Amino acid sequence: MTRYPQVAAFSGDENTIRVVGHRGARGILPENSIVGFDFALSIGVDLLEFDVLLSRDDIPVITHNHEFHGSAVRGADGAFLNGEHPRVASLTMAEIERFDIGRLNADTEYGRRFPDQAQMDGVRVPRLGELLQLVSQPRYAAACLMLELKSDPDLAQDSAVRERIVSVICRDVREAKLADRTLLHSFDWALLAECRRQAPDMPLSFLTQLQENEHDVGEDSSILVTPDFSNPDISVPDEVSKAGGSLWCPHFSELGANDLAQARELGLAVAAWTVNEPDDIEAMIDLRVDAIVTDYPGRVQQRLSERGFRWRR
Amino acid sequence: MTRYPQVAAFSGDENTIRVVGHRGARGILPENSIVGFDFALSIGVDLLEFDVLLSRDDIPVITHNHEFHGSAVRGADGAFLNGEHPRVASLTMAEIERFDIGRLNADTEYGRRFPDQAQMDGVRVPRLGELLQLVSQPRYAAACLMLELKSDPDLAQDSAVRERIVSVICRDVREAKLADRTLLHSFDWALLAECRRQAPDMPLSFLTQLQENEHDVGEDSSILVTPDFSNPDISVPDEVSKAGGSLWCPHFSELGANDLAQARELGLAVAAWTVNEPDDIEAMIDLRVDAIVTDYPGRVQQRLSERGFRWRR
Numbered sequence: 001m002t003r004y005p006q007v008a009a010f011s012g013d014e015n016t017i018r019v020v021g022h023r024g025a026r027g028i029l030p031e032n033s034i035v036g037f038d039f040a041l042s043i044g045v046d047l048l049e050f051d052v053l054l055s056r057d058d059i060p061v062i063t064h065n066h067e068f069h070g071s072a073v074r075g076a077d078g079a080f081l082n083g084e085h086p087r088v089a090s091l092t093m094a095e096i097e098r099f100d101i102g103r104l105n106a107d108t109e110y111g112r113r114f115p116d117q118a119q120m121d122g123v124r125v126p127r128l129g130e131l132l133q134l135v136s137q138p139r140y141a142a143a144c145l146m147l148e149l150k151s152d153p154d155l156a157q158d159s160a161v162r163e164r165i166v167s168v169i170c171r172d173v174r175e176a177k178l179a180d181r182t183l184l185h186s187f188d189w190a191l192l193a194e195c196r197r198q199a200p201d202m203p204l205s206f207l208t209q210l211q212e213n214e215h216d217v218g219e220d221s222s223i224l225v226t227p228d229f230s231n232p233d234i235s236v237p238d239e240v241s242k243a244g245g246s247l248w249c250p251h252f253s254e255l256g257a258n259d260l261a262q263a264r265e266l267g268l269a270v271a272a273w274t275v276n277e278p279d280d281i282e283a284m285i286d287l288r289v290d291a292i293v294t295d296y297p298g299r300v301q302q303r304l305s306e307r308g309f310r311w312r313r
Numbered sequence: 314m315t316r317y318p319q320v321a322a323f324s325g326d327e328n329t330i331r332v333v334g335h336r337g338a339r340g341i342l343p344e345n346s347i348v349g350f351d352f353a354l355s356i357g358v359d360l361l362e363f364d365v366l367l368s369r370d371d372i373p374v375i376t377h378n379h380e381f382h383g384s385a386v387r388g389a390d391g392a393f394l395n396g397e398h399p400r401v402a403s404l405t406m407a408e409i410e411r412f413d414i415g416r417l418n419a420d421t422e423y424g425r426r427f428p429d430q431a432q433m434d435g436v437r438v439p440r441l442g443e444l445l446q447l448v449s450q451p452r453y454a455a456a457c458l459m460l461e462l463k464s465d466p467d468l469a470q471d472s473a474v475r476e477r478i479v480s481v482i483c484r485d486v487r488e489a490k491l492a493d494r495t496l497l498h499s500f501d502w503a504l505l506a507e508c509r510r511q512a513p514d515m516p517l518s519f520l521t522q523l524q525e526n527e528h529d530v531g532e533d534s535s536i537l538v539t540p541d542f543s544n545p546d547i548s549v550p551d552e553v554s555k556a557g558g559s560l561w562c563p564h565f566s567e568l569g570a571n572d573l574a575q576a577r578e579l580g581l582a583v584a585a586w587t588v589n590e591p592d593d594i595e596a597m598i599d600l601r602v603d604a605i606v607t608d609y610p611g612r613v614q615q616r617l618s619e620r621g622f623r624w625r626r
Contacts, residue, residue: 027429028341028611035355042348043431106619115591116340116429118356118611119618278428298341298431305432306419 004203006181007246009144010047011269011290018291019300019311020047020146022274023064027114027295030102031072032062034126034134041140044312045297048135049146049185049273052128052169059093060128060169063101065220066152071110074100078121080107089152096125110218114295128169132176142312144181146205146271146293147173149195151188156225162194170199187222189243196244203246205271208236210254237263247271249293252280260287278303285309317516319494320559322457323360324582324603331604332613332624333360333459335587336377340427340608343385343414345375347439347447354453357625358610361448362459362498362586365441365482372406373441373482376414378533379465384423387413391434393420402465409438423531427608441482445489455625457494459518459584459606460486462508464501469538475507483512500535502556509557518560518584519553523567550576562586562606565593573600591616598622 010018024036025045032050040048051064066088070081076098088096102123105111128147135143149169155161166184173182184195185205192204209222210229229236237259240248248263252272263270271291272284281303284292294300304311323331337349338358345363353361364377379401383394389411401409415436417424441460448456462482468474479497486495497508498518505517522535523542542549550572553561561576565585576583585597586606594616597605607613617624 029356039352043342044433103618104615106615115615116609116612117615119614120356296429299429301432302417302419302428302430305416 004180004246006144006183007203007269009142009181010146010183010205010247010271012288013313015308015310016313017285017289017304017309017311018047018271019045019297019304020049020271020273020291020293021045021297022049022293022295024048024050025295025297027116027276028298029118030120030123032064032126033101033123034130035120035123037131037134040297041135041143043298043301045301046140046142046312047144047146047291048131049148049293050131051148051150053088053150054165054168055088055093055096056090057092058164058168060172061088061093061096062126062128062131063088064150066150068099069108069110069218071105071108071218072101072103074103080105093127099125101125108218113218128172129176132172132178135178135181136176144183145173145178146183146185148185148207149188149191150220151186151191151225153225156188156190159190159194162191163198165191166194166198170195170202173202183247185247185249188225189227191225192243192245204244205247205249206240206243206245207249207273208240208254209251210236213251213253235259235262237266237268240268241266247290249273252284255284255287255289257287260289275300317493317559319457319496320516320582322455322494323459323496323518323560323584325601326626328621328623329626330598330602330617330622330624331360331584332358332610332617333362333584333586333604333606334358334610335362335606335608337361337363338608338610340429340589341611342431343416343433343436345377345439346414346436347443348433348436350444350447353610354448354456356610356614358614359453359455359625360457360459360604361444362461362606363444364461364463366401366463367478367481368401368406368409369403370405371477371481373485374401374406374409375439375441375444376401377463379463381412382421382423382531384418384421384531385414385416387416393418406440412438414438421531426531441485442489445485445491448491448494449489457496458486458491459496459498461520462497462499462501462504463533464499464504464538466538469501469503472507475504476511478504479507479511483508483515486515496560498560498562501538502540504538505556505558516559517557518562519556519558520562520586521549521553521567522564523549526564526566548572548575550579550581553581554579560584560603565597568597568600568602570600573602588613 021040023031029036102120273293334353336344342349415433584604
């Protein structure tokens, strides 16, 4: 049994497989937006995955890529960014809030990936603090956060940068009194080691992706900051356990029954990402993962429901 | 030009095609639920279609079928209705509020039609008054209502029943001061004639479906209460215009360019229903209908946006 209540919230049982809203509910609403998080919570998806970077003025902001892209970001003039790729780390929060993330650009490959996503105006990149405030509302008392710390591949070797990222983010989470409802989640194992040092009160969730695949077209890759597991003698769950992890989060296409069983023996909960297609959802239910991270939470609820599973206890 | 502001809200122009959320956003959230209406409004879909029946105690309730079915309705025990089909007109509002409409039953054909719909607990059949209250909020000042009056085929010949339905519903709308934001919409032309008599302040919207089709499996048919237009010499837009209509709402599969052009000449706005598949959405954009009624408002927004159309002025 885990000593962390939030790890229990991400753990399944024989009748329960958890649903985690990926960047809120990216298939339905703009990703990493307050309106998307609120939607996921309002349909009974208590577990939210999202990405945090720091602005130039050290404010944790919720956004996935290190640079804003024209695939989903518009400037103050209402037009999708064209040619320029402003770096989040080079922008103040005031500058970041001038961008609009409410629409997808159908002229880009990324912009065509979520054909049902609502197209909105005036949707801002949120601060981490805004999401913490949302889940602090009494109606969302069951909400838990899978807070992904993104590290800039260019600065991944810089321990001062790591210290600052972890310190600023954990300060916000603790001030909101949500340390017992938050997982610290990353591809960057050095960053998670720093989390372990600064925040032993919060459990660690280790993301892995061994190979590039076609699922993430148009997004920053995370391969660069993950350890090299290409040696087949290495057991990934074993490494996660040794590194002090509570969750292991493999890409769904790289998860097999043996690794899952081994993770369970090691006391790890296993959350597979990002599972959107009906056949892939069924395969993860067949495996009995603990949690399914998805852009389409309603779709996963429906598959689970049909097969007699619940997602809340 | 129309004298009704709500007809203008449903009318397109060379850059505008309207999006109407069918039963809220049936592809995404439970149909005819407050959470579904709120979702559609929150993504900038200002126009809502929904169905109104009367309870035994004459309260207008928002639900589609005259009987509750086990495809989407659970009893107080949490189980989908099995065998029994309680009639809405035989239930008091207090009895109606004990049912839960938050989930689809995957064991039924209807329950498999919306595989992305969120599965929720504790979702109640709303009173019309609750929706009127929702759209009275200042943030939804642009919202307009396509209020479908459903008539019971068994009682369609009963003029006293018609009078009562229209009178009770119009009273609620007027009390909420939303007569200038509501269309009275029906398949039943006799009911619309009664609307015209009692409520000349509200415009009429005529639904037509000439033939049964495969799109509406698992739902009450409306063919029985529509006039017989099988004579090819009859022009449907002409009949709508003669009956005092402001909108004509054909099933999308029965709308052609000639009828659309004729409707325009007669000063009618044309809203096609229920348009969900990408190719059908494209076809309605190609035709330049005024409005597209859909279970997937985000999908229609995205197709429109890609082709340079807006849905709000």
